[in-house]
Amino acid sequence: MKRTVVVAPDSYKGTARAVEVAESIAAGWRSVRPDDDVRCVPMADGGEGTLEAFERAHPGAQRMPVAVSGPDDRRVDAYWLLLPDIGTGGTGVVELAGTSGITLLHRLLPLEAHTVGFGQAVRAALAAGVDRLVLAIGGSASTDGGAGFLTALGARLLDHDGRPVQPGNAGLAEIAQVDLGPLLPLPPRGAVVLSDVTNPLVGRRGAVAVFGPQKGIETGLERRAESALAHFAELLGEATGADPNAAGAGAAGGTGFALSAWGATTASGAAAVADELGLAAHLGVADVVITGEGSYDAQSEAGKVPSLVRDLAHSARAVRPGALVPVSVALVAGRFGAAPRGFDHALELAALAGGVDAATSDPLRWLHEAGRRLASSPL
Structure with a gap:
């Protein structure tokens, strides 16, 4: 079944711009599910990007x-x-x-x-x-x-x-x-x-x-x-x-x-940028939402992009014929400084790449891999 996927990450500070992060994850997803409607909505929280x-x-x-x-x-x-x-x-x-x-x-x-x-x-x-x-x-x-x-x-x-x-x-x-x-x-x-x-x-x-x-x-x-x-x-x-x-x-x-x-x-x-981008409208038709940032830590739950996107997605829910289906929300972070909360799936690039240095030296490669793995998973 064709899915609508919204990719709405923050930048990976000093490593990859939000646009690059979104497009790399999206390319990885499309390599597995080329017929899906994948929408890139790069986010920011008032900082870089x-x-x-x-x-x-x-x-x-x-x-x-x-x-x-x-x-x-x-x-x-x-x-x-x-x-x-x-x-x-x-x-x-x-x-x-x-x-x-x-x-x-x-x-x-x-x-x-x-x-x-x-x-x-x-x-x-x-x-x-x-x-x-x-x-x-x-x-x-x-x-x-x-x-x-x-x-x-x-x-x-x-x-x-x-x-x-x-x-x-x-x-x-x-x-x-x-x-x-x-x-x-x-x-x-x-x-x-x-x-x-x-x-x-x-x-x-x-x-x-x-x-x-x-x-x-x-x-x-x-x-x-x-x-x-x-x-x-x-x-x-x-x-x-x-x-x-x-x-x-x-x-x-x-x-x-x-x-x-x-x-x-x-x-x-993050909320102001989401309003400017019309993110809620995209989430309203999404089956899967993918968000992320360079380092997910204790501060990420204080209104940062991943927590905001997750909460908006859970509130929006995707309406499908005959049923109200919760949106699946995935997190892709460079590293985890705290345990992810409230996400259906979470991937750490450092773990995929075998270390922080390997992940930061070629982030787009591992973001692509993260997108590929998420597309292959039962989200």
């Missing part, structure tokens, strides 16, 4: 090239996406991962990396006349509290001598004055931040404690980085009323806090 997901959902979208200062000051040739909303100035979609992301670094810079480039891209979108912004903030390289973003939009962060402080977390401790007078305002229809991180800015669940190690903040640096971030939070909070303890303030090394101080609102990244 968000621009591509929005671009696929909006055929009239335009890539707008922009050169920015990367997280280590090197030039980065990036782009933002212009969505031509009828009767408006359009929506600008800007991705932090492509402008100030960790994959842009040659080596980690725990105290020096910054978000200036992200702010420069947002400034370019505002200059182009967009009247709404969608800001995807996953994949940050820094823990600068979004200070670089604010300075790129005109804010002045000054030391006791009235001089601009250096970019990055290292400069936050030197701030004596926050001047937001020159800061560009929000566009008329506002800005929405795509993020599934609910951590506060500081404390044991804050940006430094939870996400600092992946950005290079190791033993001996935590106290310094946390103190600098807390100092910045106090000054910016006094100037704007932004709450460093609010859920999501710690997203993207504290960029979530700076964005809330600017006046932006927050939406669930």
